[in-house]
Amino acid sequence: MTRRSGWASRSADSSMSPTEAPPDFAARGFVVLPGLLDPGTVQGLGAAVDALIDRLVARSSMTRARWLALIQQVPALAGLDPTLATFQQYSPLVASARAVLQDPGARCVSSSLVLKPPGCSVHLVWHSDRPLWRLDPPDGKALAAWVALDEVGADSGGLRYIPGSHLPGPPSGDEPDAVSPLLAAGDVVLHHADVAHSSGPNRSEAWRRGLVLIFLGSGVRSFA
Numbered sequence: 001m002t003r004r005s006g007w008a009s010r011s012a013d014s015s016m017s018p019t020e021a022p023p024d025f026a027a028r029g030f031v032v033l034p035g036l037l038d039p040g041t042v043q044g045l046g047a048a049v050d051a052l053i054d055r056l057v058a059r060s061s062m063t064r065a066r067w068l069a070l071i072q073q074v075p076a077l078a079g080l081d082p083t084l085a086t087f088q089q090y091s092p093l094v095a096s097a098r099a100v101l102q103d104p105g106a107r108c109v110s111s112s113l114v115l116k117p118p119g120c121s122v123h124l125v126w127h128s129d130r131p132l133w134r135l136d137p138p139d140g141k142a143l144a145a146w147v148a149l150d151e152v153g154a155d156s157g158g159l160r161y162i163p164g165s166h167l168p169g170p171p172s173g174d175e176p177d178a179v180s181p182l183l184a185a186g187d188v189v190l191h192h193a194d195v196a197h198s199s200g201p202n203r204s205e206a207w208r209r210g211l212v213l214i215f216l217g218s219g220v221r222s223f224a
């Protein structure tokens with residue numbers, strides 16, 4: 001399998017200056033940060049996620065298969081697991097989000113688990129996140145960090161983005177222009193609150209586990 005798409009060009013750089021956003025993010029509305037997480041962190045998060053799924057299934061009245069068929073998203077991770085809570089402060093990720101938002105006071109306000117087991121048929125429709133996050137002020141700086149805990153190939157149901165769709169003015173792209181970053185476990189995609197994105201079914205035989213962390217600029221609040 002091709003490991004990554006050709007446009008995923010920027011290397012992970014936790015030392016990005018908070019005043020210097022990568023050009024990819026400004027023009028496209030998203031940027032891939034390959035290998036941002038060290039292997040030990042990826043392994044620890046994966047184990048924490050698997051244990052959390054086991055606990056949530058045990059607490060439900062459902063079989064594991066039924067739970068996995070119904071639950072694709074688990075919000076408010078900080079209250080559910082200490083490893084996942086601590087990850088919200090992971091310094092390479094916080095530094096990257098601050099650099100991209102050009103705001104040294106930006107911080108993570110929440111994280112969710114997004115699951116697509118092998119064969120998951122769920123198709124997430126095109127949307128942008130800003131209306132869902134109910135921000136104050138409404139135009140405040142905000143981004144999502146999509147953290148790959150597994151390899152994301154062409155058939156895994158990974159995110160698709162319409163480059164430039166976050167920019168003001170008439171729609172700058174259409175679905176045929178969409179691009180899908182191919183990711184390795186430990187890669188991160190930062191996407192703008194206004195960029196259009198969707199995800200398709202997981203047609204592969206492998207899990208697609210991801211974390212979504214929301215970062216807000218200084219003084220910005222979310223009422224979601």
Ligand SMILES: O=C(O)CCC(=O)C(=O)O
Pocket residue numbers: 114124129144146157158159197198199210212
């Ligand atoms: O992981 C997915 O499939 C969807 C995630 C998403 O839509 C988001 O982060 O806004």
